[in-house]
Amino acid sequence: xxxxxxxxxxxxxxxxxxxxxxxxxxxxxxxxxxxxxxxxxxxxxxxxxxxxxxxxxxxxxxxxxxxxxxxxxxxxxxxxxxxxxxxxxxxxxxxxxxxxxxxxxxxxxxxxxxxxxxxxxxxxxxxxxxxxxxxxxxxxxxxxxxxxxxxxxxxxxxxxxxxxxxxxxxxxxxxxxxxxxxxxxxxxxxxxxx
Numbered sequence: 001x002x003x004x005x006x007x008x009x010x011x012x013x014x015x016x017x018x019x020x021x022x023x024x025x026x027x028x029x030x031x032x033x034x035x036x037x038x039x040x041x042x043x044x045x046x047x048x049x050x051x052x053x054x055x056x057x058x059x060x061x062x063x064x065x066x067x068x069x070x071x072x073x074x075x076x077x078x079x080x081x082x083x084x085x086x087x088x089x090x091x092x093x094x095x096x097x098x099x100x101x102x103x104x105x106x107x108x109x110x111x112x113x114x115x116x117x118x119x120x121x122x123x124x125x126x127x128x129x130x131x132x133x134x135x136x137x138x139x140x141x142x143x144x145x146x147x148x149x150x151x152x153x154x155x156x157x158x159x160x161x162x163x164x165x166x167x168x169x170x171x172x173x174x175x176x177x178x179x180x181x182x183x184x185x186x187x188x189x190x191x192x193x194x
Contacts, residue, residue, distance in 0.1 A: 011092075021119045022165065024114055026125075
């Protein structure tokens with residue numbers, strides 16, 4: 001079965017726009033997925049949706065909201081938010097900067113990587129030029145894109161004959177090494193042991 005694109009848009013560098021399709025770089029078909037079962041009869045467990053004020057509710061009654069203060073929420077209309085993002089972003093991976101590969105610490109890499117391929121014949125040449133330039137100069141791109149209704153920072157890099165993009169974690173999503181100072185025991189290592 002041919003792979004299916006999980007995202008379509010453009011890779012934008014200044015005034016150059018390369019139409020691209022993104023394909024998941026993960027092979028999820030071979031993952032074992034376990035379900036929760038009732039131990040007595042092996043029936044699959046369902047989740048009951050309950051509101052602490054109203055009791056049982058239907059899935060259709062659920063909305064998304066952002067907590068701006070303790071137990072205080074503003075309801076977010078995902079369709080409106082998506083329309084605004086599409087108008088603003090135009091389904092584009094916007095390249096912000098070119099960086100040396102060693103300047104990005106792998107701790108910021110998430111587990112989501114995608115192969116980018118040209119979406120049509122018109123995109124072939126600019127795609128190839130970008131890929132070749134990045135490969136020869138040994139540089140990566142840092143870019144912004146909206147994926148799965150969230151603005152993401154991504155790293156675009158050449159990989160073999162393709163461009164690969166990996167979502168990056170924001171600095172506030174990575175624990176500082178200093179947060180483990182209390183766990184570490186200072187140990188002296190002599191020159192002979194080293």
